[in-house]
Amino acid sequence: MERTDGFGEYTFPTGTKYEGEMKDGMFHGKGVLFFPNGNKYEAIWENGIAKQGSFTYKDGLQYQSKDWDYCVGQDRRFYSERCNGLRPAGKSQLTDLHPPRVIPDGCYDCGDGFYDPLTRVITSYSGGFLRNADDAEHDWILRTCRLADLHPGKRPKPSSSRQ
Numbered sequence: 001m002e003r004t005d006g007f008g009e010y011t012f013p014t015g016t017k018y019e020g021e022m023k024d025g026m027f028h029g030k031g032v033l034f035f036p037n038g039n040k041y042e043a044i045w046e047n048g049i050a051k052q053g054s055f056t057y058k059d060g061l062q063y064q065s066k067d068w069d070y071c072v073g074q075d076r077r078f079y080s081e082r083c084n085g086l087r088p089a090g091k092s093q094l095t096d097l098h099p100p101r102v103i104p105d106g107c108y109d110c111g112d113g114f115y116d117p118l119t120r121v122i123t124s125y126s127g128g129f130l131r132n133a134d135d136a137e138h139d140w141i142l143r144t145c146r147l148a149d150l151h152p153g154k155r156p157k158p159s160s161s162r163q
Helices: 079-084 135-144
Strands: 006-011 017-023 026-034 040-046 049-056 114-116 121-123 129-132
Antiparallel strands (some): 006 017, 017 026, 026 040
C-alpha cells in the first residue's frame, strides 16, 4: 500500500476493496470495505483499526449485535423472504439464489466461497484461493453450511478440529 493521505482506494488480493480516508497509508477516518460477494463494512478507522462500524449483507440486511432476530429459533426465513414473502410451494428454498449455485462434490458453500473439508481450503466462487480454515471455522462450516448433493456413500469423512 502506498503512503497515502486523504481519500484512497486499496484492493486486496482476495478482491475485497477499501474506499475511504487514509493517513500514512493506513485506513484512517471514514471508509468502506466492499467484499466480492456484495457485502460491505462501513466504519470509522483509526490507524488501520476499525473503531466503530456496521456490516450490511448484499441483500440489505444490516447486522445487529443486540436483539438479532434473523435466522434464529423457529424463523428460518431468508431476509428476502421476510421482505418479499415466501415463494410458491414446491422444492424448498435452499439459498437466496435462484437456482441455487452448484457446489463441487464433497464441498460446502460457506457464504463467500466453497470449502473443501479434506484440504481445509476455502476458494472463491470463481476458483481463486481465499484462505485456510482454522479449527473454529472448519467446525462451524460442517455444522451450518450446505453440502453438495452427493450420492449416498460418497460423502467425505472430514476430520473434526485438530487437537
